[in-house]
Structure formats: structure tokens, C-alpha cells
Amino acid sequence: MMDLRQILEILPHRYPFLLVDKVLEIRENGITAIKNVTFNEPHFMGHFPGYPVMPGVLIVEALAQAAGIYALSKQGESGKGKFFLFMSIENAKFRRIVEPGDTLTLNCEVLRAKRDLLKSECVASVNGEVACEAVLTAVMREVK
16 A cells, blocks of 8 residues: 555654554554564664564554554645654553564554544554554644
8 A cells, every 4th residue: 555655755754763664554544554573673782682672662653653654644735744743652561572573563543533633542463463552642743
């Protein structure tokens, strides 16, 4: 549905903080995207040496970026030059480690989308096994 070039047109994030590689599907009330986890990502040097584990906060960020792609793509041209900031992260749970070589599937279902507010129920999984789940709320702002 959307490749990296198209994602770069929507999100202001750039390497090393762009955490969505491809969008598989944008539905009326949700999105499915992927993040390919590779060993050459900078956080693996220190988290943890000899046992690389993707930090949970980055998994949550990947989910938030996927939700942001959903919302900004629905805005069309009026979404250009905008981004989302966290307002809350509720009920975050981590169920499985994510390590290099994994493909992280990011699913977000919109609970509420109102003007500049987005609330989504999000799940990150690897091979169908839940790695992280959370309810994310964010507010849209203009890039200055």
C-alpha cells in the first residue's frame, strides 16, 4: 500500500528514528504496517551488548508512527507539514522480546479521531505473537 518513499512524504521522522518501513494496509479505521528489525540499528550497541533487544519504548514509538501515518494520510494535503505528539500511553504491556531479524507487524485501530486528536488501540506482533500492546493518544501539531 505504501513504500518508504511515500512514508517519508507523510512523516517528518528520519533515520535513525524512522521506525516504519512499509504500510501494508490502510483501512477505514486502522492501519497495518511493518518494521524490519536489523542488527545495525544504533540502540543495539548498548541494549544489550551480547543480547540485543529492541527497547520497549521504541516499539511503542513504532506503533505511534504507524498511527500517525494513518491519521496524516486521511488528512490528505491538509496533513502536510504536521506531526503528532504523545499525550498519553495507557495500558502498555510487553509480552515478548523483539530482536534483530524479527519483522514487527504494527496494527492500530482508531478509537477516536477528532480534529487534532487521535486515540488508537495498538498491537505490535512478531509472527502473530503479541510483543506489545497499548492505547496511544496523540495531538497533531504543525512543523515550525
